[in-house]
Amino acid sequence: MMRLKQPETILIKGIREGLLITLGEGDWQSIFASLMEKITEKEKFFEGAKLALDVGNRTLHAADLGTLRDRLADKNIILWAILSNSPVTELTAQDLGLATRMSVPKPERIIKSIESSIPGEDAIFLRKTIRSGFKVVSNGHIIIFGDVNPGGEIIAGGSVIIWGRCQGVVQAGVDGDQNATVCALDLNPTQLRIAGIIAISPKRKGKPQPEVAKIIAGQVVVETWNPKSR
Amino acid sequence: MNAKVVTISSGKGGVGKTTTSANLAVALAQENQKVVCIDGDIGLRNLDVILGLENRIVYDLVDVVEGRCRIRQAMIRDKRLPELFLIPAAQTRDKSAVSPSDMIRLCEELRDEMDWIIIDSPAGIERGFRNALAPADLVLVVTNPEVSSVRDADRIIGLVxxxxKGPAQLILNRVNPSLTKRGDMLSTDDVLELLAIKLIGVIPEDESVIVASNRGQPVTFANNSKAGQAFHNIAKRLLGEEVPFMDIEANNGLMNKLAKMMKFRGD
Known part of the structure; x- marks a missing residue:
């Protein structure tokens, strides 16, 4: 009878417990032969290995498994587990003192030192007054150490922080970032947009206070900065 | 001599650039400085009128630039102040007749003979402004205490x-203390807070400025006006003197007005 050699029916994989060999479909005797052939070919590689063998649905009896174990032992390979979907095979294996379940791999203990540097996000920083007719544009956040005068424009993909007076037009979250905020020591913009939602400053009364503008329930809400309610 | 080039600019029209240029030039000349004013407003010249030199123009700025005359020939000497000269603008051309590098070359030529070169910039931020800005060592921005003029001044300061060429310095022109007092006009502090540049002069609103300009006799020639005094103070500050800012409100307060009225009735 012609038999096609199918080398891929034997899969060898390194696992934590040693090697796991998965046997594909096929007649036991022949696959056992080709397994041994493979091992002989790479004797050095297999020597001293701890082996788990997945035999699939095969029903194997004590004689088969015993032979297998002894032949492997000849090659200095320790067979420690037989994995099978067949209860008969499992029982046989257990009788021979072999494991039939791979131990549940313990979660790897990763002991890393606590990462104390925080990666952060892209932002640009300007230490100057943004005057009428000038425009600052960035995909990230924008930080201005200075005033934004009427007629000046700030356009950010992220948030905008102005350490100074803001009287120009400010757009934050232009790509639709609803979490973008705009804050300024004196937030009094000609127009404010966050993620496309437009707001106009009400008439200022009293002393300027640091304020934060953000979207709450689809509306731009401006809150006085308060160290307690952060 | 190595002249300092001072460009007078504002962005907005009508705030008093030309008046300031003329008066500052006169004030500097009265401090025995050699001054030449250049009218940068080609096509809309005014500086000659305000200085009262209109009828003496033979050659102008464009003639110099295009090589039809030497600089000396285009410089009109003011008969009242022999240290004061004017290079007038051409009225029949436009701003594109002169380039920024022409202006730089012109000023380089004048530098050795002069103490001050005052360039009167046209309104706007286009070619004429660029021409006036190019050779500047110092830019004086003129603004009125009103929102639109301050907005334009802000733009100019940014461009400078x-x-x-910065930092520019500020001249606040046509300040009306009674309006400011009532809160109907921006105060000097409001303007300074926004523009955040050094203030070099505050000129009070003064009818005599207009009268004087119409006569071609800049107000600085007469010593008795507040505005004239303010221009003299700016000239002194340019020369490095510490001059305190005058109290504009002194003569214009309500009590003074009342007093004047009483006097009038009394007569």
Missing amino acids: EAEE
Whole structure:
């Protein structure tokens, strides 16, 4: 009878417990032969290995498994587990003192030192007054150490922080970032947009206070900065 | 001599650039400085009228630039102040007749003979402004205490910074203390807070400025006006003197007005 050699029916994989060999479909005797052939070919590689063998649905009896174990032992390979979907095979294996379940791999203990540097996000920083007719544009956040005068424009993909007076037009979250905020020591913009939602400053009364503008329930809400309610 | 080139600019029209240029030039000349004013407003010249030199123009700025005359020939000497000269603008051409590098070359030529070169910039931020800005060592921005004029001044200050000609200094013109007092006009502090540049002069609103300009006799020639005094103070500050800012309100307060009225009735 012609038999096609199918080398891929034997899969060898390194696992934590040693090697796991998965046997594909096929007649036991022949696959056992080709397994041994493979091992002989790479004797050095297999020597001293701890082996788990997945035999699939095969029903194997004590004689088969015993032979297998002894032949492997000849090659200095320790067979420690037989994995099978067949209860008969499992029982046989257990009788021979072999494991039939791979131990549940313990979660790897990763002991890393606590990462104390925080990666952060892209932002640009300007230490100057943004005057009428000038425009600052960035995909990230924008930080201005200075005033934004009427007629000046700030356009950010992220948030905008102005350490100074803001009287120009400010757009934050232009790509639709609803979490973008705009804050300024004196937030009094000609127009404010966050993620496309437009707001106009009400008439200022009293002393300027640091304020934060953000979207709450689809509306731009401006809150006085308060160290307690952060 | 190595002249300092001072460009007078504002962005907005009608705030008093030309009046300031003329008066500052006169004030500097009265401090025995050699001064030449250049009218940068080609096509809309005014400086000659305000200085009262209109009828003496033979050659103008464009003639110099295009090589039809030497600089000396285009410089009109003021008969009242022999240290004061004017290079008038051409009225029949436009701003594109002169380039920024022409202006730089012109000023380089004048530098050796002069103490001060005052360039009167046209309104706007286009070619004429660029021409006036190019040779500047110092830019004086003129503004009125009103929102639109301050907005334009802010733009100009930004452009001056961007051209690395900054920081500009500020002249606040036509300040009306009674309006400011009532809160109907921006105060000097409001303007300074927004523009955040050094203030070099505050000129009070003064009818005599208009009268004087119409006569071609800048107000600085007469010593008795507040505005004239303010221009003299700016000239002194340019020369490095510490001059305190005058109290504009002194003569214009309500009590003074009342007093004047009483006097009038009394007569």
